[in-house]
Amino acid sequence: NAGVTQTPKFQVLKTGQSMTLQCAQDMNHEYMSWYRQDPGMGLRLIHYSVGAGITDQGEVPNGYNVSRSTTEDFPLRLLSAAPSQTSVYFCASSRGTGGQGNTIYFGEGSWLTVV
Amino acid sequence: AQSVTQLDSHVSVSEGTPVLLRCNYSSSYSPSLFWYVQHPNKGLQLLLKYTSAATLVKGINGFEAEFKKSETSFHLTKPSAHMSDAAEYFCVVSDPNNAGNMLTFGGGTRLMVKP
DSSP: OOOOEEEEEEEETTOOOOOEEEEEEEEEEEEEEEEEOOOTSOOEEEEEETTTTTTEEEEEOEEEHHHHHSSSSEEEEESSSOGGGGGEEEEEEEEEEEGGGGGOOEOOOOOEEEE | OEEEEEOOOOEEEETSSSSSEEEEEEEOOOEEEEEEEEOOTEEEEOOOOOOOSSSSEEEEGGGEEEEEEEEEOOOOOSSSGGGGOOOOOEEEEEEETTTTTTOOOOOOEEEEEOO
16 A cells, blocks of 8 residues: 655755655546645645646745656656755645545655755 | 634643644635644644534544534544644645645644653
8 A cells, every 4th residue: 555655755955956856646546736844834735736737836836846747646846946945845646626525645755955 | 715723833731631622714615624643754644524524523543523614613622642642733624616626734733642
């Protein structure tokens, strides 16, 4: 039962570097999302996808890029890392929307530090 | 628009005593509501969800929550705290009409359990 798998778990970047956070799910879910978690703010939506080839922006999309070429994978790219992107990143997937009562499954998180 | 307020950022209880974590929400529609738990350096695990069926929702590990529309509340309770319940808890709301499967998180409540 892999569920939602994120890699890497920990990463340190220098300002200006780029990197990709990987996310894969094995539940054949159409919906996938990326959130970032900052102290006292809960999780905020960065980007989401409602199926292969379809992505859209969430609440805090600036500085991030996504693509969805397959149902299983939803990578998050940091184009030019900034210290403000130091955060914990969570990938999530679901069969349908949470608003319709579907359970959202989360990965274990990726801790990113930008120095 | 949807929003969530967790009324306490920290709650401390003694082992064996009741737990109450308070959550108020705002939504223009009939939302789905969730409680998630996050143990240190771990991902988020679903405790329970409300999806317009029974207003008293039972979850895992002895937790339950009651949806009160008149009070716009969805408080989480447990009759007897266990040391393993020490974690951060998030109340989450999702409107059925939001296109992006956006979940709105409260700021979190850290539960501490004293022996």
